[in-house]
Amino acid sequence: MPRKTLTFLVALALTLPAQGADAQDATEGLRLSLPAEALLDTRPFEREAVAEETLSLEEAVARALENNRGLRAERLQTAIQGTFEAQERSVFDPALFAEFDVFRDREEREFEGFTQDSFFSERRGQAGLQQSLPTGTDLTLSVRSSRVSSSFQNQIEYTTRAGLSLTQALLRGGRIESNLVRLRQASLDVEASEYEVRGFVEQLITDVEGRYWDLVLADEQIAIFEEALAVARAQLDQTERRIRAGDRPETEAVSARAEVALRRQGLIDARADRARAQDALARLLQGDNGGLWDTRLEARSEPELERYTLEPLDAYVALARDHRADLNETRLRVQRNQLEVVRTRNGLLPRLDFFVTLGQSGYADSFSRTWRDRQGDGYDLAAGLRFEMPIGNRAAEAEHTRARLTRQQIQETLANLEQLAIEDVRATWFDAARVREQIQAQKETVELQEELLRVEQTRFRVGAGTALAVAQAQRDLLESRLNLTETVVRFRQLSTELLNASGTLLLHRGIDAPGAERVEIRL
Missing domain, CATH: 1.20.1600.10 (Outer membrane efflux proteins (OEP))
Incomplete structure (x- = not known):
């Protein structure tokens, strides 16, 4: 019989009542059944550290x-x-941009037995800096240059334009606190x-x-x-x-x-x-x-x-x-969540933006001369308003209602x-x-x-x-x-x-x- 089983039986026997001769037999049985080393084995859970x-x-x-x-x-x-905070802060960081493209158009036309071949080619490049401000202002400073040649001209023409554009939100997106919510x-x-x-x-x-x-x-x-x-x-x-x-x-x-x-x-x-x-x-x-x-x-x-x-x-x-x-x-x-209410309340407003664009261009037969041969004191200017309002505006209403309920x-x-x-x-x-x-x-x-x-x-x-x-x-x-x-x-x-x-x-x-x-x- 395994020792664990024997120990359990001995412990169980110790809890049973014994009287008279039966008690004496039980005592003798205990003396024979319980090994002496069992009384000393009290560390089964201790590991050698x-x-x-x-x-x-x-x-x-x-x-x-x-x-x-x-x-x-x-x-x-x-x-x-x-x-995430750095990501939201990056929304107001200035950004450099640049692009370059080439456009070419070639046509052949027949007129009274004669074939006329014409072509038009333009290379355009633009670079600049743009930034959005917490005031709801979008700024863009850019320089654009182009090279144009065609069968209708005997020389190549270069154009360079430097300009500044500003767009200011007057209603939606026009308050600093709503733009800084995120x-x-x-x-x-x-x-x-x-x-x-x-x-x-x-x-x-x-x-x-x-x-x-x-x-x-x-x-x-x-x-x-x-x-x-x-x-x-x-x-x-x-x-x-x-x-x-x-x-x-x-x-x-x-x-x-x-x-x-x-x-x-x-x-x-x-x-x-x-x-x-x-x-x-x-x-x-x-x-x-x-x-x-x-x-x-x-x-x-x-x-x-x-x-x-x-x-x-x-x-x-x-x-x-x-x-x-x-x-x-x-x-x-x-x-x-209160800030979310501020943001969604801003979404209820119609969009009304004021924009203005100011620039000056130069024309010449080479790229370097376009910076010198500008239009004197001439410039181009455009300004106006842009309005936008969704009919019903249900999406913004639902978002604002959800924000208020979530706050509550x-x-x-x-x-x-x-x-x-x-x-x-x-x-x-x-x-x-x-x-x-x-x-x-x-x-x-x-x-x-x-x-x-x-x-x-x-x-x-x-x-x-x-x-x-x-x-x-x-x-x-x-x-x-x-x-x-x-x-x-x-x-x-x-x-x-x-x-x-x-x-x-x-x-x-x-x-x-x-x-x-x-x-x-x-x-």
């Missing part, structure tokens, strides 16, 4: 901020959003991504500290179970000596052995919990090489309750309204998110206050359970008590010690979660990151 590293809480947080792969990916989002929205997206990164960092630190204290708790539980196992074994040895001396019946050994088996079971579970806690912490801390999987991490910091106090609930709620990253990010989304929707979302944030802060504060109150009561419980165990051990030594009563007292003491340890660690975790819920975790940890100020909704 390649290295060992001791970390404080601050060192763990610093390593996570430096190495965490998820944070690296999140930081790239801000850089990505910055490219750029301002892209800038708000960059700022919102910074708040998003800040929220990610706060949650990462919360996770790191939570997993760190899980590791501390697992180590404390292992130490408690090891101590409890040692006490249970000592009680078993004492019971067996009393049985051999004839002071106790054989049935007394059953409860003592059961206690040893239960303590071993608890120790195995505690070691498994530590392995999981270490892996969870290692994932948050390690970088590219992944070397922490096989490194044994030892926690150096302790959850000192004297360093952590609870401020009044209203203080945390007020801080959450100002500093929570998700609320500030949503406020930026509201502001972005996101405002409701913000109000709901604020309520959820307040609920989150209040629930975490109530849990932290409850856990802190329980600590003192559980300390008193541990002291009373220790006294009760001493009483039962004394009664057992003088023959007035039983091994079962001692085992029960040991079990109660173990449970109370574990509860106290879990409560202390849980309060430390809730303290971090409360700071995270109020949006002030980075401020309390002295970590400088963008997005520390409250966002005020404005146009």
Whole structure:
């Protein structure tokens, strides 16, 4: 029979009641079935570590901020959003343009028996600079040159023209605030991504500290179970000596052995919990090489309750309204949507543009002379208005209506998110206050359970008590010690979660990151 199956059957047999001769047989069966080395094998989940590293809480947080792969990916989002801002800014950048084309026309005509061959050839080139301004102004400065030759002319003619054209939007597209909407929205997206990164960092630190204290708790539980196992074994040895001396019946050994088996079971579970806690912490801390999987991490910091106090609930709620990253990010989304309303309102206007073109041309039989042989003081000038209005304008109306409804929707979302944030802060504060109150009561419980165990051990030594009563007292003491340890660690975790819920975790940890100020909704 495999050893795992045998151990399970032995543990099951320890929980069955035994009386009289059957109890004595059961005791003997236990002595024969349970191998001695099984009592010592309590490390099935521990791997042989390649290295060992001791970390404080601050060192763990610093390593996570430096190495965490998820944070690296999140930081790239801000850089990505910055490219959209640069793209929108480029709309107002000046642009150079140039073009060149050749046109040639050749014709043959018959007239009264004669064939007439004619041709026309033109080469044209143009270059210039154009720019759109936030004021709704389009400027173009250009130079155009052409070379014309034909069968109707005995010489080649060159023409050069330098000109400036201006188009100014008077209605649609004529306001600076509407023309800058896309750029301002892209800038708000960059700022919102910074708040998003800040929220990610706060949650990462919360996770790191939570997993760190899980590791501390697992180590404390292992130490408690090891101590409890040692006490249970000592009680078993004492019971067996009393049985051999004839002071106790054989049935007394059953409860003592059961206690040893239960303590071993608890120790195995505690070691498994530590392995999981270490892996969870290692994932948050390690970088590219992944070397922490096989490194044994030892926690150096302790959850000192004297360093952590609870401020009044209203203080945390007020801080959450100002500093929570998700609320500030949503406020930026509201502001972005208000800009969308401005943009779509501009689309409701008809298009009315004023344009003017001014230029001067030169003509000569060579390209270089066209710059000297101009028309003296002559010039060409064109000016006018251009009007455009879609009949019904339904597309612009629908877009503007959608923008207004979306703005209202996101405002409701913000109000709901604020309520959820307040609920989150209040629930975490109530849990932290409850856990802190329980600590003192559980300390008193541990002291009373220790006294009760001493009483039962004394009664057992003088023959007035039983091994079962001692085992029960040991079990109660173990449970109370574990509860106290879990409560202390849980309060430390809730303290971090409360700071995270109020949006002030980075401020309390002295970590400088963008997005520390409250966002005020404005146009």
